Structures are given as C-alpha cells and as structure tokens.
Amino acid sequence: MDTTLLIAAAIKIGVFIGITLSFVSICVIFERRFSAIIQDRVGPNRTMVPLSILGFKKDFALPIGGLTQPVADGLKFILKEDFTPAYVRKFFFWLAPALVVVPALLTMAVVPFGSPMQIGESWIPMAVADLNVGPLFVFAIASLSVYGITLAGWASNSKYPFFGGVRSCAQMISYEIALGLSIIPVLMMFGDLNLGHIVEYQAANGWLLLPMWGEGWTLERWLMLLPLGIAFVVFTTSIFAETNRMPFDLPECETELVGGYHTEYSSMKFALFFMGEYAAMVVGSAIIVTLFFGGWSIGFGLDGMLPIGAWWVSLLHIGCFLTKVTVFILFFILVRWTVPRFRYDQLMTLGWVVFFELALINVFLAALILAFPAIGWGGFIGGFIALVIVSFLLIKIAKGASTTTREYGAV
Amino acid sequence: MATIKVQRPKLSAGEKIYFGAIFKGMVITLRHAFRSLVGKSVGAKELNSTGVGITMQYPEQKWDEELPEYYRGTPALVTNEEDREKCVSCQLCEFICPPKAIKITPGEIPTDDEWAKVEKRPKAFDIDMIRCIYCGMCEEVCPEEAIFLRPDYVVTGTTRKEMVHDKDRLYEIGGKRVGLVNKWNDLK
Structure with missing residues (x-):
C-alpha cells in the first residue's frame, strides 16, 4: 500500500468520525428545536458563548439562535458528578456505555460519504473502509450494540434498568430479522454488496425509489418500485426499532421504567449512552439514504455532467449526502412526535x-x-x-x- | 362489580394498514412546525407572543399592560399629595411580616417640622427582598395606608446587599399616591 492511501485513510477516519460526532450534536439541537416548534414552543434559542466565566466583561451573543446549546449540554455532562452506585456490578457497569457507542461509530466506516477523489494516480474512495460486504458489516456490527444495552440493564442490579435491558434485547433481536430480510430485494436489484458501487449505480441510473433518469425509465424498474417500496417501509421501521427511537422506545420509556437501562447512570457514562443512541440514528439515516435515496448523488443525471474525481466534486457530494442525512434525521424526529408508543x-x-x-x-x-x-x-x-x-x-x-x-x- | 364486555371497533382494511393515520398525523405535526416557523402559532396572537410558539420572549417582551390592578409585586412606601411620608413607623408591618423581611428604625419628627403633630416617621426602613414572600400582609395591616404592593416584579441584584430595599428605594418605587385617606391634614 502506498503512502497516499495511508495518509488519506488516517485523514478520512479523523474527518468522518468528526462529522458523525458533530452530527450527534446537530441531532440534539434539531431534536430540541424541531420538537419545540412542533409543540408550539420556542426551545433553547439564546445560549451564548459564556466569555464571562473566563474573566471577560460580557458574554458573547452570536445571532445563531442557541446553536451553542449542544456544547453547553456536553460541558454539563462532563462537569457533573460521575456517581457509581454501590450495588452495581462495576466491570460491566463501566463496560456497557462503551459497548453502545463503539458499534454505532464503527458502522460509519463503510458508508460512502462522497464520490471518490483522485489524488495523483490513486483514487481515494470517500469511505473509511470500502468493503465489498458493506450492508452485512453494518448489520453484524450494529447488532453488537444490543450487548451494551443488555449489560447496562443487568449490571445496574436494579429492577427498572433490568426490564429495560430485557425489553431492548428482545426487541433488537426480533427486528434484526426483518431488517436483514427487507434489504434482500435491494441487494438482488444491484447484485452487489459494495455500498460505493451501489451509490454509483444509483447516481447513473436513478435512485432506487426515484428511477427518473439513465436506465431508470424501464418498465422493470418501475415495477420493482412495489417490492422496493415495501422493503423501504420495513427497513425504515426496523431501523426505528433498532435505534430504540420513539414509536418503539420501550427500553427506556419514562412513564414505565424511569429511564430504562440507563437509569443508574450519570455524567459522562450517561452521555455515552445518549451519544450512542444518536450516533445509531445518524448511521441508520445514512444507511437508508445510501441504499434507497442515492447516497451522495445529486440526482436527475446531474452527476454525469460533473468531472468525477475533482476534489470539489467530492466535497459537493459530501455536502449533498449530509443534507439528505439531515432530512432523514428530521424525519426521525417528526415520527417521534407523531406516532404514539407501541404496546409491547x-x-x-x-x-x-x-x-x-x-x-x-x-x-x-x-x-x-x-x-x-x-x-x-x-x-x-x-x-x-x-x-x-x-x-x-x-x-x-x-x-x-x-x-x-x-x-x-x-x- | 358487573363485567362489561367492550367490543373493539372493527377496523376497515385502510385503517388496518395504519399508514393513513400516520400520514395524517405527520401533516398535523408539520403544520404546527410550519406555523411556528412563520410566526403564526395557534393562540400566539391572543397571548401576545412572538409567534414562535405561544411563548412570550421575556426580557424583550413583557406582559405589564395585562397585569391586573391587584397584582402583588414589590412592597413600597408612598407619600401623600403634600409629599409627606405616610409611614408613622408604628412597626405593625414589621411584626406581622411572616418571613421577617421588614426592619424599621423609628425616628421622632422634630417640633419645628410642618408635620410635627404626626410625631414619628421611620429613620430607616429596610425590606429584604430575598426574604419577602409578596404575601401583602404589610399592606393589609398598615393603619396609615403607607405601604403598598406595587406591580413591579423585576427585583434583581448580584449581591445580598443590593437585594435589600432601603427607604429611598422604597419611596422611589412607591412614589406619590393621591386620593387616599388623609387623617393628618389641617382640617382634622
């Protein structure tokens, strides 16, 4: 392997983990503001840069409507007391939060963020690992996060977290089957498991659910919309269940289980659960966008007109991808405030x-x-x-x- | 207790698929979000808010015009038409005050004063606004109608000392009050 690829890989790991984590904080602010406007509230809109605690005369109020709120939330988590109850099983209690975050961040490795970039002779794919088993890797790693939640519930040695953990375990294992089966039509359609190739195909021949250009005008593609539409609905719903989001958030429903599996957690350990949950949501949106809505492609045949390989095209595609992911995150939040919780x-x-x-x-x-x-x-x-x-x-x-x-x- | 068997309503095929209801719900939530964005939330006009939701943006927007006459804000001392301090430092308010927020130092009025016949007025009159619970007992008990709860509610300070209203501050808030009983004027 030559040095260009190595350096590029290192940069990609840094940048993409950075993007995912900043998307987590964007999720938090979106969750709060979007929920607020849905419920005719205002939400956190006047968080400033608190220069006064550093000794300056005045706080610095940026006209950005509380965008610094996630920073304040994060600081709060770090500065709070990290309390470990005496009756917990310490080793697993400490292990569980990490087991929730790591799989969520790992799955981001196979998602193509943008079109490949050409540096010198080598083509750099805009995914950390351009695996030929993309979706399988995602499922394999994402199912590991059930261990984190179950262990958290069990190690807390307390009844409500235990219920939360058990519920989550059963729920995630059940929906994994539907999740895996539902995308088989998609993979049959592409005949390829490489997410990069899948997106390239969609850029050239129409998004999976929008076959409007390239080869997309065939009758077969339009007929395929029926099974693909079903696949999309099943897959999206299963992602909701996998990420423990609202209609299926039984593992942590406040009304019944206090906080569910993370009841006994505080400070940064709780923040890790929080982060893992939102990172899973980001990854889920990214996978849905990649499989069904053309990933980084701008669509409508516009990608063919751009010189693929130029650095600015890659950046443009990354921007397009992140926009789509943001739309899907907003969709997640919209569903949260629309559909009431299911009975178990x-x-x-x-x-x-x-x-x-x-x-x-x-x-x-x-x-x-x-x-x-x-x-x-x-x-x-x-x-x-x-x-x-x-x-x-x-x-x-x-x-x-x-x-x-x-x-x-x-x- | 008699058992009542409730028949669940039969759902039609469309209702069973569930998507219509979800879609309708999404339209409703999105409509609320959109209305908030353009500043036309339901009820925003009546409640005089910014329109982003029905919430009022407090320091910029205030509800002062809507405050009722009987609003119990900070207690304050008042003077009468002739600028005489109405308080005669009888200390009833000090004794009735449940959280013991009021502290009065009584003082004599010198004989050469225009209002010498009143005999007493407060030398110092402190109300600790950290302790005050805005109950209005002082106003209730005052035989001279000298202390009133005014509709000012913004009492802020960065030190404990700033939160104690002294006599000057109390008269500044209270100001002059006309049309009250004047039992110390010349006719009586």
Missing part, C-alpha cells in the same frame, strides 16, 4: 407476524419481477399464482399464531 405485544406482533412475513414474501416478489426476462409470461404468471397461494397460507398461519399468543398471553 403489539411491537412483537408487528415484528414477527407482520414484518417478517412481509419481508419474506417481498423477497420472492422481487425475484419474480427480476426473473421476468428469463422466464417469460408463462413462468411469471405461474410463479405469481404460487406466490399468492403461499402468501395466503403464510398470513393464515401468522394470524393463527398471533391470536393464540394474544388469547393465552404467551408473550
């Missing part, structure tokens, strides 16, 4: 009975559409009838199973 059995029914089956049927539906040129009309109609019969039976069985659990309370 409803959550499990939705995961196991609805999404699991839907994702499964969806895989075959996508396969049928993709295979149409090879199998012709006869094969297509035959396959379609078989699929309808199988789905009908599947729904029947799933319905029976769900009523049994509801009546006898097996959950």
Whole structure:
C-alpha cells in the first residue's frame, strides 16, 4: 500500500468520525428545536458563548439562535458528578456505555460519504473502509450494540434498568430479522454488496425509489418500485426499532421504567449512552439514504455532467449526502412526535407476524419481477399464482399464531 | 362489580394498514412546525407572543399592560399629595411580616417640622427582598395606608446587599399616591 492511501485513510477516519460526532450534536439541537416548534414552543434559542466565566466583561451573543446549546449540554455532562452506585456490578457497569457507542461509530466506516477523489494516480474512495460486504458489516456490527444495552440493564442490579435491558434485547433481536430480510430485494436489484458501487449505480441510473433518469425509465424498474417500496417501509421501521427511537422506545420509556437501562447512570457514562443512541440514528439515516435515496448523488443525471474525481466534486457530494442525512434525521424526529408508543405485544406482533412475513414474501416478489426476462409470461404468471397461494397460507398461519399468543398471553 | 364486555371497533382494511393515520398525523405535526416557523402559532396572537410558539420572549417582551390592578409585586412606601411620608413607623408591618423581611428604625419628627403633630416617621426602613414572600400582609395591616404592593416584579441584584430595599428605594418605587385617606391634614 502506498503512502497516499495511508495518509488519506488516517485523514478520512479523523474527518468522518468528526462529522458523525458533530452530527450527534446537530441531532440534539434539531431534536430540541424541531420538537419545540412542533409543540408550539420556542426551545433553547439564546445560549451564548459564556466569555464571562473566563474573566471577560460580557458574554458573547452570536445571532445563531442557541446553536451553542449542544456544547453547553456536553460541558454539563462532563462537569457533573460521575456517581457509581454501590450495588452495581462495576466491570460491566463501566463496560456497557462503551459497548453502545463503539458499534454505532464503527458502522460509519463503510458508508460512502462522497464520490471518490483522485489524488495523483490513486483514487481515494470517500469511505473509511470500502468493503465489498458493506450492508452485512453494518448489520453484524450494529447488532453488537444490543450487548451494551443488555449489560447496562443487568449490571445496574436494579429492577427498572433490568426490564429495560430485557425489553431492548428482545426487541433488537426480533427486528434484526426483518431488517436483514427487507434489504434482500435491494441487494438482488444491484447484485452487489459494495455500498460505493451501489451509490454509483444509483447516481447513473436513478435512485432506487426515484428511477427518473439513465436506465431508470424501464418498465422493470418501475415495477420493482412495489417490492422496493415495501422493503423501504420495513427497513425504515426496523431501523426505528433498532435505534430504540420513539414509536418503539420501550427500553427506556419514562412513564414505565424511569429511564430504562440507563437509569443508574450519570455524567459522562450517561452521555455515552445518549451519544450512542444518536450516533445509531445518524448511521441508520445514512444507511437508508445510501441504499434507497442515492447516497451522495445529486440526482436527475446531474452527476454525469460533473468531472468525477475533482476534489470539489467530492466535497459537493459530501455536502449533498449530509443534507439528505439531515432530512432523514428530521424525519426521525417528526415520527417521534407523531406516532404514539407501541404496546409491547403489539411491537412483537408487528415484528414477527407482520414484518417478517412481509419481508419474506417481498423477497420472492422481487425475484419474480427480476426473473421476468428469463422466464417469460408463462413462468411469471405461474410463479405469481404460487406466490399468492403461499402468501395466503403464510398470513393464515401468522394470524393463527398471533391470536393464540394474544388469547393465552404467551408473550 | 358487573363485567362489561367492550367490543373493539372493527377496523376497515385502510385503517388496518395504519399508514393513513400516520400520514395524517405527520401533516398535523408539520403544520404546527410550519406555523411556528412563520410566526403564526395557534393562540400566539391572543397571548401576545412572538409567534414562535405561544411563548412570550421575556426580557424583550413583557406582559405589564395585562397585569391586573391587584397584582402583588414589590412592597413600597408612598407619600401623600403634600409629599409627606405616610409611614408613622408604628412597626405593625414589621411584626406581622411572616418571613421577617421588614426592619424599621423609628425616628421622632422634630417640633419645628410642618408635620410635627404626626410625631414619628421611620429613620430607616429596610425590606429584604430575598426574604419577602409578596404575601401583602404589610399592606393589609398598615393603619396609615403607607405601604403598598406595587406591580413591579423585576427585583434583581448580584449581591445580598443590593437585594435589600432601603427607604429611598422604597419611596422611589412607591412614589406619590393621591386620593387616599388623609387623617393628618389641617382640617382634622
């Protein structure tokens, strides 16, 4: 490996972790301000730069509407007393917060932030690790964060955190299945697991959910919108469940469990949970954008007109990607204030009975559409009838199973 | 207790899919957000706010015009039409004050004074605004109608000493008050 790539990798690690962490703080300010305006409130709008504690005469009020609030929040977390209750299992209690943050930040490694940059002879991909198993890596690492939450609940040695941990464990494992199954149609469509290639394909031939340019005008792409739309809905909802966001935030619902798994945590250890949760949200948005909304591509065939490889094009693409991620973060917050929390059995029914089956049927539906040129009309109609019969039976069985659990309370 | 079986409402296929309701909800939340952004939140006009939500931006915007007549703000001493201190330092307010915020040093009025027949007036009159609970007992108990709770509520200071209102400050807040009972004027 030559030195250019090494230096570039080091810079990329620094910059992208920096971007992710600053996005966490942006999430916090968005969460607070956007929630506020949804609820007809103002939100934190006058945080200043507190020069007076450094000995200056006056505080410095920037006209930015409280954008320094995350800094103040962070400082507060650092300066608070880090209290460890006497009855906790110390080792795991200390380990758990790190186990929540690290996977969230690690998954960011495979996300392509921008188009590759050409420096000298070498092309530098704008992802820390341009893996050929991108989505699989994301799932593998992201599922590790369940350990952090479960350990936090168990190590706290207290009943509410324990409930939170158990709930989170069951929830995240359940939704991982739907999460993994739902993107199989997407991967079948691309025939590639490299996120960089996936985005390049979308830049040239239309975003997955917006096939409006390049090869996107074919009938097959438009027919594929049905399974891909289902995949998008299932995937997005599962991401909500995976990140413990609002409609599925049972692990930490304040009304029942005080604070859930992080009840016993304070100061920076709590901040790490907080950060991990928001970092997971950022990564989730980034993955959704990368898979379904063309990642860094500006879209509408504009990418083809730009000289790919020039440094300013890469920066432009990074900007475009971050804009899309921001929009998705706002969507996350909007859903938080729109959809009320699920009951736990409803959550499990939705995961196991609805999404699991839907994702499964969806895989075959996508396969049928993709295979149409090879199998012709006869094969297509035959396959379609078989699929309808199988789905009908599947729904029947799933319905029976769900009523049994509801009546006898097996959950 | 009799058991009442409640039939859950039958949902139509559209309702079961759940997306219509979520979409409707999002439209509602977004409408609130948009209204806040353009400064036209519901109720903003009636509550006289900035429009970003129904919240009033306090130091810039104040609610002073809407304060009722009987608003109990800082206690203050008043003078009458002829600029005489109404307080005769009877110390009733000092004794009634539940948090013991008032401290009066009584003083004699010299015989050559125009108001010599009143005999006493306060030499010093301190109200500790850190202790004051704005109960209005002092106003209630005053036989001379000399102390009133004014609608000033902004009492700030960076030291404890600044928070003690002395006599000058109390008269400054209270000012002159006309139309009260004048039991010390010449006719009586």
